[in-house]
Amino acid sequence: MPTTSRRTRSDAARQLADLLRRQVLADETLPCEEDLTVEFSATRNTVREALALLRDDGLIARLPGVGTVVVGHKYPHGLNRLAGLAEVLREHGEVTNDVRAADLVPAPAVVAHRLGVPERSEVVYLERLRRLDGVPLSLDLTYLLPEIGKPLLAHDLAGRDVFALIEETSGQRLGYADIDVEALNADAETAAVLDVQPGAALLRWERLTHFADGRPVDLEYIRLRGDRLTMRARLDRS
Structure with missing residues (x-):
């Protein structure tokens, strides 16, 4: 009943x-x-x-x-295809990047483990504030293998997606990424960068991207504004 x-x-x-x-x-x-x-x-x-x-x-x-x-507008971000932010949102406006850091740094233990390099060996670190038509959208912290990341430093990191630059400079195709997604509240510093109130809802991605042959190449920690993006995917039961 x-x-x-x-x-x-x-x-x-x-x-x-x-x-x-x-x-x-x-x-x-x-x-x-x-x-x-x-x-x-x-x-x-x-x-x-x-x-x-x-x-x-x-x-x-x-x-x-x-x-x-x-009055509020959210932009769909698909989770069933590996693509850069500018690729995903090209129908909605222009994605630009404020490059906050771009340098060689010693690899922290967790980064070295995920990228498969010796601990404290050099990796390329990028930190970018990403905007859609000038509005802050995400804060991206990226670690790259040195042989992949170093060539990127001579290119237009403000106007290009890193994924496209990796394939262009390395001559290799990206294959897949492992991604964890969780919700969190913006700390005061992140809130100021993303132009939201402290405690505002964010989506945090941890994404490890691999070449088509399975080698890890790019580890990212991404904080996205929860009031600007919605995640979409088609899930098959097969």
Whole structure:
């Protein structure tokens, strides 16, 4: 027999906010409150609470005399293809990089282990603030094998994706990457760099990229603004 647990208005509002979020992210105009109550068989208070959740996420605004308008824009980033940020977002604007560091450094133990080099041997370290049409999007910390990274230092790191430069300078194709994704809150320093409030939601990637023959080449620690990107992929059950 079907059972119905006791649910609060906040439970219903959260459910409704999830249903409306895709429309908001697609920049679709939301119906008025009255139409939403009819479409979702919800009370007006539930609708208002759901819209407040979307407003608190920075996605919509309630303007006097206008109604609900979409103000937050998130850009889709696919997780089922290995590509640089400029490749992924080329339909949405121009990706540029503020190069904060580009130099040879001794490899920390964890980096040496992941890249398969002796501990404290030299690797190339890149730190870049990445922008989409001038708006801060991610902070990327990258370690590269010295024979791969050194040639990159003579190229346009401000305007080019590292992946494209690696293939261009090495003459080898990248093959695959192992990636871990987790959510975290922005510390004060990262928040200042990314132009968000301390404690704002970030996505943290740890990505180890390999050549087609399986050799590791590039280890990245990436912090992405949670209010600017959404992750998308198609998962097959095969």
